[in-house]
Amino acid sequence: MALAAGLYGALLRRTSGFALSVVLGALLFERGFDQAADGLFARLNQGKLWKHVKHKYETEEK
Structure with a gap:
């Protein structure tokens, strides 16, 4: 109850x-959700x- 009163x-x-x-x-939720979705993807x-x-397709140019 004290936590709710303090909040x-x-x-x-x-x-x-x-x-x-x-x-x-909202900003914190959006940031966390975006990071979680990127990680899952x-x-x-x-x-x-x-x-x-990309290492399969890129060639070193001299």
């Missing part, structure tokens, strides 16, 4: 604090992406 007092009591909490929460497509096969 309310720190973030949700004023409209500005609530708005800031919503914006920061790379894992599911292991060996099929350019970064995994």
Whole structure:
């Protein structure tokens, strides 16, 4: 109960604090979701992406 009261007092009591909490929460969620989706995509497509096969097709130019 003390945690909920502290959270309310720190973030949700004023409209500005609530708005800031919503914006920061959305930004953090978006960043985490994007990183997780990129990691999942790379894992599911292991060996099929350019970064995994480019050594087969690139030649050294002199």
